[in-house]
Amino acid sequence: MEEKNSNRGKNVYGVLLAGGVGARMGNVEKPKQFMELGGKPILILALEKFVIHPGFDKILVLAPKQWIRYTQDIMDKHIPQRERAVVIEGGDTRNETIMNAIRYLERERLLDEDTVIVTHDSVRPFVTHRILQENIEAAQQYGACDTVIPATDTIVQSSSHAFVSDIPDRSVMYQGQTPQSFKAKKLKQVYDSLNSQEKEILTDACKIFVMKKEQVRLVQGEVYNIKITYPYDLKVAESLIAGC
């Protein structure tokens, strides 16, 4: 029986960004997306959220070249029906990694005007079905969206890194999470219009849209949709997964 709310075949692709080498995690043997949480690699926990959501035609996992085989192996082990999930080589930067995903869709003749990609940090394993669903819908409707939560801390700006230069009004400040979702062709088009200096500065894909005066819709994230970057985060994540 066909699922009622299924977006399957609707031209939507998950893009799991697993390109990091984990320099901030200290002296660990593996990039942080491969560290285990409750018995499973963090990347697998994030991937599962995409696999069980009916909205994706395919999920592209972008991994560093030397970790592609390893990523395939853990996916074989942990993801029962993994034919929708493929591993692709990431790029040197976050945006180049996203472009590799788009180029893959192009090569596979899967890219048209309405193709949506839902890009997500592989080290944010607590993303929810609702967040994914709202990303798909917002990207389809507005062309781009960013998952955010209202800033819980006061945001402080300092150009000198020594003295405060500004404390902007907190009520208009948000903390960015992922997914960030886009009409893929549009993203490629605006990215290709950047010069190399702009490409170096604009490390956030949503920022490219903002710079080019394109709309980016907000999608409400969750406080617990954390990014596992530091050992501290892993500790927090362990307490979260214990409570699941």
Next chain:
Amino acid sequence: MEEKNSNRGKNVYGVLLAGGVGARMGNVEKPKQFMELGGKPILILALEKFVIHPGFDKILVLAPKQWIRYTQDIMDKHIPQRERAVVIEGGDTRNETIMNAIRYLERERLLDEDTVIVTHDSVRPFVTHRILQENIEAAQQYGACDTVIPATDTIVQSSSHAFVSDIPDRSVMYQGQTPQSFKAKKLKQVYDSLNSQEKEILTDACKIFVMKKEQVRLVQGEVYNIKITYPYDLKVAESLIAGC
């Protein structure tokens, strides 16, 4: 024997802000500063950090009127030498609460040009000796300081609360924590110069200094110096305290 690095008698006061009624914590019977963590009220854990630091002449605990007696009782129970810690009624706003602390110092003839107050959220129990020490020194040297950590998330600005208006360069963005420390007389002076509309907008004491073109030095906080605001934070805090 006199401690070598003691600032005792140096005109430095701790100001623990415990005025909140905890509306964001959901349906709980007590304000969040009184909730227990590892067997002690959160406020007590924060207060202990001040009490064991030799740098403070006195620690002023600012509590809501109806919770003053309760605050005194838990301090009697948990803080062995509590003669340096006094409970004072808080004000209607964060800044009014700080002003109540300064007025107390004035009444007690403890306020002069060099008097420093180290103001701290009573719901940030993981503040450290180093952070307190650097606050004292920075406020003495520069007149004001703010405890911050580099923004871990991308910061997103949205005036419409629906679409992104800006994504500022993350490398100059910080997340504000506490303590915030000040030369108390200077703070009172700049606060008194505000009109009632400005007082309503400038809910952050450091922002008053910034607005008035006064220097505010950055002090490095800690990722784990979290503010316990939501039930999620309490869960994180429990995992942190278990690891202490």
